[in-house]
Amino acid sequence: MRIAIGSDHRGTKLRARIVELLRRWGQEVIDVGTQESGPIDYPDVAQQVARRVSAGDADRGILICGTGLGMAIVANKYPGVRAAPCHDELTAELSRRHNDLNVLCLSGDMLKDSPIDGLIKVWLSTPFEGGRHARRVRKIAELERHNGRM
Numbered sequence: 081m082r083i084a085i086g087s088d089h090r091g092t093k094l095r096a097r098i099v100e101l102l103r104r105w106g107q108e109v110i111d112v113g114t115q116e117s118g119p120i121d122y123p124d125v126a127q128q129v130a131r132r133v134s135a136g137d138a139d140r141g142i143l144i145c146g147t148g149l150g151m152a153i154v155a156n157k158y159p160g161v162r163a164a165p166c167h168d169e170l171t172a173e174l175s176r177r178h179n180d181l182n183v184l185c186l187s188g189d190m191l192k193d194s195p196i197d198g199l200i201k202v203w204l205s206t207p208f209e210g211g212r213h214a215r216r217v218r219k220i221a222e223l224e225r226h227n228g229r230m
């Protein structure tokens with residue numbers, strides 16, 4: 081799987097751990113940084129990951145800032161991107177089963193020293209359930225198309 085990953089300054093520590101994990105698991109990682117040592121604005125990073133997922137240049141994205149919230153707000157501006165913060169294995173699993181989440185947003189502040197392997201593994205391996213959830217996800221895509229014409 082091609083996975084684009086990025087963080088602002090509040091997510092660099094967690095990002096480094098996740099990049100290492102993903103490479104160890106044989107995933108193709110597109111690390112967009114930040115490589116800056118100082119503060120960086122999260123929209124500048126989120127757009128680099130979301131653009132790739134939206135265009136099909138990456139299969140999934142992972143974005144990390146202090147809370148995961150700002151990254152999700154920005155990423156969801158891109159067509160076809162479904163981004164949300166997940167905090168544990170349960171939210172990661174349900175985000176895949178029900179929402180077909182393709183951009184995982186994480187809190188660098190809350191998770192930087194916590195075990196992360198389980199959450200990432202669950203999020204990568206859990207399939208979308210389809211069925212009634214596919215109908216709901218289709219409605220999101222219809223809203224995107226409709227709002228694009230407004």
Ligand code: RB5
Nearest residue numbers: 090145146147149150151
């Ligand atoms: C940066 O201070 C902080 O606002 C950012 O990392 C993120 O938490 C925003 O949602």
